[in-house]
Structure formats: C-alpha cells, structure tokens
Amino acid sequence: MDDIDRRHLIRCVELAEAALASGNDPFGSILVAANGTVLREDYNRAGGGDETRHPEFELARWAAGNMTPEARAGATVYTSGEHCPMCSAAHAWVGLGRIVYAVSAAQLVEWRTALGAPPSPVAVLPIEAIAPGVRVDGPEPTLRERMKQLHLRHHEAKRAGGR
Template identity: 55%
Template sequence: MLTETDLKHLRRCVELAETALEKGDEPFGSVLVSAEGEVLFEDHNHVAGGDYTQHPEFAIARWAASHMAPDDRRKAIVYTSGEHCPMCSAAHGMVGLGKIIYASSSKQLATWLRDFGVEQGPVYNLAIEEVIRDAQVEGPVPELAEQVRELHRRLHVAKG
C-alpha cells in the first residue's frame, strides 16, 4: 500500500517527466530517496541528443554507486514515472538499490505506444522482476499512470 509520501515522490517524477517533454525529450523522471526520506538525486530523460542510455534510472544507479554505501543503497527507494527498461533494471540490480515504485508500467507503455502507432524499439519490453532477482516493486498507480500516458501522447502527437 502506497503512502502519501510515496505519492508525493511519484508526483515529482511525473513533474520531471513533463520537464523532459518540455525540453524536447521523452517524458520520464525519477527520484532517489534515502531510508530517512531525504531526496538524494533526481533527474529526467536526456536521450534527445541521441545517447539512448541517458535514462534517469540509469543516472540514479551510477550516482548511487559513487555516493552511497551498499547498505544505504539497499534501504533506498527509487521512484519513477515509468517502470525501468531492462537496461535500467540491470543497472539498479547491479548496484544493489532497494525498492522501486513506479507510476506506469512498461506493459502500459508498450500498449500506449502501439495505440499511438509508434514502432517497437530494439530492446524487449521486460518487467523489472524479469531482470532483477528478488526485486521489490510497486506499481502502477492508475491516476498517475493516466497522467504519464497523456505526456507520451503529447510527445508522439507532436512528432506526428
């Protein structure tokens, strides 16, 4: 069961996703929160320049590996507007980050993109649990997922 604090962080992720969209990027945003509730790192997508590894979840994993002790990583929570892709899931698992809470699922995203007429990307759409052993995951959150869907709709309608 998600708390009001969880929802606050997820709403921030959706705001970051909208910031990415406003900057001409794909709408994804993520926040790393310590066990004590401190926001440690936040970011949005930066793939518009052509480097498709510039996902916020991947940036969080790299930041955590450099700035947090392994035990602190395990206790942290990553909040994100969209469920991790396989690359980001692997990075998350490899650095030993804790729980992931997402607003919208990768399955939802695949459905939305298909509905918008967007071609499938080069990487399989896998759930986090198919990539990370013993993953702690919560999501999607219906009311926030609908907001994320609208951001993706705006992106793909703009691309026309």
C-alpha cells in the same frame, strides 16, 4: 503504496513533464534515502542521441559513486515509468533497494502501439524478470491518465517533426 510514495511519484511526473519540455522522452525519477531524504532527481536526456541517458540509469550510477552499499540497499527509486531492462540491471548491479513506478512498461507499450509508434529495439520485460531480488511497487492508477497524455504529446511532437 502510501501517500508518501504518491507524493514522490507526482514529483517524478513533474520531472517527466520537464523532460518533454526539453525535447526528451517523458520520464523522470528520484532517489530517496531510507530516512526519506531526496538525494537526487533526474529526467530522461536521450533526446541528444544517447539512448542510454535514462534517469534511472543515471541515478544508479550516481548511487554507486556516492553511497555506501548499505545506504543503497535502503534507498528507494521512484520513477514515472517502469524501468527498462537496462535500468533494471543497473539498479540490481548497484544494489539499490525498492522501485516504485507510476505506469508499467506494459501500459507504455499499449499506448505506443495504439499511437502507431515503432516498437522498442529492446524487449519489454517487467523489472522482476531482470532483477528478481528487487522489491517493486506499481503502477499507481491515479497517475495513469496524466502520464498517458505526456506520451501522447511526445508522440505528436515526433510525428510533427519536432523534438
């Protein structure tokens, strides 16, 4: 992981902050072409009731409809949190390249457990267990505390009956 990766991950955290501000789980992702151009960005939109509205899934769908297979293979998805199994599968099926994430699924489970949040309805698995051919880098330790605070705020808002 280099400074360019960290810069993109910081943008993902900013998108996660925007997601939280709009009543969604704090996750954000960007799709970057092989030449470094940011092609698309999105944040979690599951707050409306559709739990499949993950940004990584949305980016995979966009890539499938707007990029050649070769361009997809050379692209990188940066994301604030490690892909869930649904998003890992979408990434692999579409043929996207590298994944870089700020915090791991294991870290998220640890935080949620400590907060007393209910467990995920889906098994928490590393990306490599779902998409073994995808190159994966993460987590990025410098973003751990910032992401942890976003998830704490999200949990507190849910507990208080907010979004």
